[in-house]
């Protein structure tokens with residue numbers, strides 16, 4: 001299938017597409033539709049966002065990527081590996097979100113498939129975990145469609161919307177997607 005998306009770090013020159021992405025989305029479609037909740041889309045706020053991303057990357061803690069639509073150059077969402085654990089674990093939590101005007105196109109499934117190479121080859125990770133709230137049907141559908149392994153339910157593990165919420169835990173390893181782990185984790189990718 002022809003690839004519709006590009007996944008890369010955001011740069012200062014992306015300021016206008018970043019701002020437009022927030023401005024063009026529709027009103028929230030469900031409880032997990034966070035991306036619209038950024039009130040400050042000034043250049044100063046964008047610079048702070050980039051600075052934080054760079055700092056997290058430097059200490060090998062989290063890697064945030066933009067998902068761009070190739071044909072328009074629009075920023076359609078974000079995908080990230082956060083809470084990176086090295087040593088004998090080599091895992092991270094997978095996070096993802098699409099601006100809601102890009103839902104229903106299969107973009108997140110395509111982005112995650114492209115992200116396997118980034119996570120398992122470039123970042124040297126062995127395992128990605130995704131915790132999804134039991135009622136987040138769209139996200140559950142993505143994890144199931146991609147064959148993520150359901151590993152259980154973590155009760156009251158995350159504080160969101162003023163209360164402790166459960167997460168259905170999913171995971172995928174490099175072997176699951178046919179990538180051999182090379183054990184060459186790069187700290188400052």
Ligand SMILES: CC(C)(COP(=O)(O)OP(=O)(O)OC[C@H]1O[C@@H](n2cnc3c(N)ncnc32)[C@H](O)[C@@H]1OP(=O)(O)O)[C@@H](O)C(=O)NCCC(=O)NCCS
Nearest residue numbers: 032033096097098103104105106107108109131132138139
């Ligand atoms: C989770 C989230 C990324 C899922 O978005 P999505 O658009 O439903 O997921 P995908 O991009 O994989 O698209 C799948 C949908 O596109 C449709 N589709 C259209 N063309 C497609 C294609 N070429 N390939 C696959 N699916 C396609 C599918 O039928 C499906 O639609 P349906 O759910 O109505 O049946 C989105 O709801 C979101 O950003 N939510 C807010 C943040 C969030 O919840 N993050 C996850 C926290 S755990």
